[in-house]
Amino acid sequence: xxxxxxxxxxxxxxxxxxxxxxxxxxxxxxxxxxxxxxxxxxxxxxxxxxxxxxxxxxxxxxxxxxxxxxxxxxxxxxxxxxxxxxxxxxxxxxxxxxxxxxxxxxxxxxxxxxxxxxxxxxxxxxxxxxxxxxxxxxxxxxxxxxxxxxxxxxxxxxxxxxxxxxxxxxxxxxxxxxxxxxxxxxxxxxxxxxxxxxxxxxxxxxxxxxxxxxxxxxxxxxxxxxxxxxxxxxxxxxxxxxxxxxxxxxxxxxxxxxxxxxxxxxxxxxxxxxxxxxxxxx
Amino acid sequence: xxxxxxxxxxxxxxxxxxxxxxxxxxxxxxxxxxxxxxxxxxxxxxxxxxxxxxxxxxxxxxxxxxxxxxxxxxxxxxxxxxxxxxxxxxxxxxxxxxxxxxxxxxxxxxxxxxxxxxxxxxx
Amino acid sequence: xxxxxxxxxxxxxxxxxxxxxxxxxxxxxxxxxxxxxxxxxxxxxxxxxxxxxxxxxxxxxxxxxxxxxxxxxxxxxxxxxxxxxxxxxxxxxxxxxxxxxxxxxxxxxxxxxxxxxxxxxxxxxxxxxxxxxxxxxxxxxxxxxxxxxxxxxxxxxxxxxxxxxxxxxxxxxxxxxxxxxxxxxxxxxxxxxxxxxxxxxxxxxxxxxxxxxxxx
Numbered sequence: 001x002x003x004x005x006x007x008x009x010x011x012x013x014x015x016x017x018x019x020x021x022x023x024x025x026x027x028x029x030x031x032x033x034x035x036x037x038x039x040x041x042x043x044x045x046x047x048x049x050x051x052x053x054x055x056x057x058x059x060x061x062x063x064x065x066x067x068x069x070x071x072x073x074x075x076x077x078x079x080x081x082x083x084x085x086x087x088x089x090x091x092x093x094x095x096x097x098x099x100x101x102x103x104x105x106x107x108x109x110x111x112x113x114x115x116x117x118x119x120x121x122x123x124x125x126x127x128x129x130x131x132x133x134x135x136x137x138x139x140x141x142x143x144x145x146x147x148x149x150x151x152x153x154x155x156x157x158x159x160x161x162x163x164x165x166x167x168x169x170x171x172x173x174x175x176x177x178x179x180x181x182x183x184x185x186x187x188x189x190x191x192x193x194x195x196x197x198x199x200x201x202x203x204x205x206x207x208x209x210x211x212x213x214x215x216x217x218x219x220x221x222x223x224x225x226x227x228x229x230x231x232x233x234x235x236x237x238x239x240x241x242x243x244x245x246x247x248x249x250x251x252x253x254x255x256x257x258x259x260x261x262x263x264x265x266x267x268x269x270x271x272x273x274x275x276x277x278x279x280x281x282x
Numbered sequence: 283x284x285x286x287x288x289x290x291x292x293x294x295x296x297x298x299x300x301x302x303x304x305x306x307x308x309x310x311x312x313x314x315x316x317x318x319x320x321x322x323x324x325x326x327x328x329x330x331x332x333x334x335x336x337x338x339x340x341x342x343x344x345x346x347x348x349x350x351x352x353x354x355x356x357x358x359x360x361x362x363x364x365x366x367x368x369x370x371x372x373x374x375x376x377x378x379x380x381x382x383x384x385x386x387x388x389x390x391x392x393x394x395x396x397x398x399x400x401x402x403x404x405x
Numbered sequence: 406x407x408x409x410x411x412x413x414x415x416x417x418x419x420x421x422x423x424x425x426x427x428x429x430x431x432x433x434x435x436x437x438x439x440x441x442x443x444x445x446x447x448x449x450x451x452x453x454x455x456x457x458x459x460x461x462x463x464x465x466x467x468x469x470x471x472x473x474x475x476x477x478x479x480x481x482x483x484x485x486x487x488x489x490x491x492x493x494x495x496x497x498x499x500x501x502x503x504x505x506x507x508x509x510x511x512x513x514x515x516x517x518x519x520x521x522x523x524x525x526x527x528x529x530x531x532x533x534x535x536x537x538x539x540x541x542x543x544x545x546x547x548x549x550x551x552x553x554x555x556x557x558x559x560x561x562x563x564x565x566x567x568x569x570x571x572x573x574x575x576x577x578x579x580x581x582x583x584x585x586x587x588x589x590x591x592x593x594x595x596x597x598x599x600x601x602x603x604x605x606x607x608x609x610x611x612x613x614x615x616x617x618x619x620x621x
Contacts, residue, residue: 027332046474048621057387071476084416086462091415098408099476122419124466136600194333211334215294256292266292 001146001178002045007054009040016040016202017054021129022180027172029193029210030182031269033277037202038182039079042150045180046076047246055242058146072100081152082135085124089117089134100142115163129160136164140171141195145181147171153188161185165192185270188238192215196269200277208250217273221245230259237279248275286330295330299338307347307358308366318348318356409477409485413459427451431501442524443503445498449528452497453535456490461548478617479594486540487609494532498525526597534599537608542592544615 002022009016016037017217030038043049044056047063056062057068083092089112096103112119115133123131136152147168153161165188171177183189187198189210196213198206208217222230225243232238234251248267249255256264265271285302287295308313318324321339325332339356342348350356386394427448434444463469473479502521509515538558543551 023362043470043621048470048473050620068476068478071474074474074476076471076474078474081287082464083466083471084412084468086416086419087412087467091412091418095408095412095415098411108337154520166326169329173320173322173326174334191329192331194331209333210331211294211296213335215296236587266290 001059002180003055003057004045005042005055007041007044007056008052009049010052011040012241014040016044018199018202019054019205020197020207022178024176024178026194027179027181027192028231029196030191030199031184031186031189031196031273032182032199033184033273036132036199038184038199039150041199042078042180042182044146046074070135072102073145074140075144075147077132077135077147077149077152077252079154082131083123083138086122088122089119091248092138092216096138096141096148103141104143108137111137111141122131128155129157132156133160133164136167139168144227147170147177147181149179149181151184153183153185158203161188168192176179185275186227190269198273198276202272205276206272212264213267213272214252214271215266216252217248217250217272218255218265219265220247220249220273221266222247223267226259226262230262235277237281239275239279246279247281250274285324285328287330296334296338296341298340299324299328299335303338303342304345304347308369312358314358314360316358318358322356372386406481406485407478407483410489413485413489416462417455418457419462420455423451423458427497435505435508440521441509444505445501445521445530446528448501449494449498450535451534453490455493456486456536457539457543457548459489460486460543462509464548468517471615473621480498480613482614483540483544483616485611487536487605487612490536490540491605492498494536497531498528517616520555529597529601533604537604540608541611541615544612544619554569 001024002020004018004020007016007018009070014035014037018041018044020041023150030041032038039171040049044051045058045063047066057095058184059073060206061070069169076121087095093105093109097105105117111121112134115130117126117130117134117137123134126134129131132155136149139147139149149168153164156164168179168181169192172179181193193210194208195209197204209275220235221241221243227245228245230247234246234249234254236246236250239246252264252266255262285299285379287298289295291298293301303312303318312318319327321332321335325335328335339348339350343350343356347359348356349359382395385398386392390398431444431448434447435441436442462473472482506521539551542554542558545551546554559591
């Protein structure tokens with residue numbers, strides 16, 4: 001569906017150099033701290049910015065080659081941009097109908113009602129949560145095969161986030177759809193994405209299937225002595241701590257079996273990112 | 283059948299799914315030829331990634347507990363006496379291994395362990 | 406493009422106050438003045454900036470980024486703005502002309518068609534000028550900065566015209582010749598129409614080029 005190979009973009013003081021792929025039927029997550037380059041990736045894919053190098057393929061074409069029909073197969077939510085705030089939901093309906101042949105009017109209005117989005121209020125008067133929900137509802141209203149969601153859950157409270165993810169899960173129940181979703185709240189991605197890319201400072205630092213990340217990756221906490229005798233073949237990163245060392249490994253089972261006294265914590269993605277970014281390589 | 287996933291457990295999620303479905307089949311809660319929820323539907327219910335569920339289903343298919351028909355879905359395999367027996371044997375083996383390891387770790391010799399085994403067998 | 410036009414029409418609903426004032430002024434000028442030209446020119450001028458206004462709304466809170474991801478080409482976006490500008494201007498023009506004629510007839514007079522034609526020519530020029538200049542400027546600089554750019558353009562324009570007049574004064578003869586030449590060119594509707602169309606087309610191509618290069 002979507003493939004980036006060494007896509008490069010230079011800004012003042014920042015350089016993106018990234019390869020990632022979203023396969024058909026998959027939900028791929030892109031996680032990283034603010035400024036790591038997530039939005040840049042989305043902008044490049046959507047043709048909002050030019051790239052300085054590398055190959056970018058959406059549905060097999062470069063972003064510039066996408067025609068109207070292709071664009072209708074894509075649903076977008078951007079982090080800091082949306083429909084003009086001076087429109088109301090009611091105004092949007094005829095616009096969306098004209099833009100997308102696959103627009104499902106009744107369903108869209110029904111869902112707006114379900115999420116209590118007022119039809120006659122200007123969008124600029126919506127709360128952040130409501131704006132986001134509207135964006136997502138619009139993105140999934142026309143049967144898009146590829147969803148590109150840049151931080152769709154940012155600024156939302158826990159309940160709203162859950163509502164949104166539920167919408168997306170329901171959306172994925174139809175075969176053949178794919179999603180690229182970014183967030184700096186990794187707990188959102190853990191229970192939804194099939195594979196996750198970690199990006200830092202414009203580069204992909206890790207790519208792994210989610211359930212491998214959750215089951216085989218772990219953070220070991222060792223005292224100085226324990227660290228000394230530890231077999232470090234499967235340590236990806238280590239970090240000096242007050243108590244000794246914390247180490248990141250992708251072979252949790254190995255350490256679990258061979259060092260039963262070692263404190264081993266199952267990685268949640270936040271900790272894994274911290275270790276990948278802040279830890280030292282062997 | 284209701285599956286419950288423990289996110290904070292050390293046991294990998296797909297493993298938990300496999301174990302619970304397998305258990306359901308063996309104790310008869312899941313009937314023969316019963317259709318399992320689709321990968322995506324189960325993923326949605328459990329709030330886990332679809333790939334994880336697929337991994338679990340693939341594992342169960344490989345073990346022979348379920349059959350996946352492309353385009354139709356996954357179904358509980360027809361009752362197979364041998365398979366059940368195999369499973370039970372595996373469980374017994376695991377338990378014995380555990381016991382032996384325990385024995386060794388607290389200093390018992392292999393002979394002592396074997397003797398203890400026969401004593402229990404006689405009971 | 407239809408979708409974009411629908412959107413722009415809905416956006417104008419936020420301009421109720423603006424339309425109210427224009428309507429008021431129209432009535433005022435028509436009633437107060439005998440020469441209706443001013444009212445007509447005024448309305449045409451006000452309506453010609455509507456396209457620019459909708460662009461401003463598009464840009465609100467960084468909305469252009471998202472807009473450019475929707476299923477239409479950047480070229481289509483520009484097209485919609487020009488189409489909207491031309492349509493809305495002519496709508497305003499038509500409306501004000503009808504109103505002025507009706508008002509005159511109501512007062513019991515016959516409408517002086519000479520006056521009407523004299524008013525229409527500057528209207529067309531104004532509409533063309535506003536659209537042709539404002540579109541590329543706003544696409545390049547965005548709503549905020551373009552205000553400054555416009556002021557500078559008008560400023561430079563005044564200075565240039567003043568300068569030309571001064572030079573002509575110095576050269577003595579030319580001014581009156583030039584004025585009559587210009588009037589000749591402009592008074593023929595065909596010539597005027599042609600010039601306007603050419604200017605608009607040139608402006609359109611410039612706009613398309615600007616937006617194609619722009620990064621969001």
